[in-house]
Amino acid sequence: MKNPWLKKNPLLSMWLSGANAVLGSTRGHAMATAKRESVKLWAAALTPPKTRKRRARR
Template sequence: MSNPWTKKNPLMSMWLSAANRTMGAARGQATGAAKRQAGAMQAEAARQIVDFWSGKTTLSASRRKTRR
């Protein structure tokens, strides 16, 4: 008598293939988003460093003195 647990199941194979394809696409999207966010953070940090060392300091609108 053959073992039923060792037989191939085409439905399970198709389901796992679809799940693997979906997870691969989601992983690709997450990796791309993380890389874009890291690039933006590096650009902002570089801008802040240049602004600091060039003496370009700005006060936010709430800290500016206004005439009353």
């Protein structure tokens, strides 16, 4: 007797494939954003602060 739980389910397979694609895309966007933010953070930390122009007194 065959086990019905081991039978292939095309609907479940398509659903999991779509979910995997969505999660992969989301992960890619999150990693790109995190990399951009870390580069921005290090750039701000390693550059000297901007000098302010003094206002002339009248």
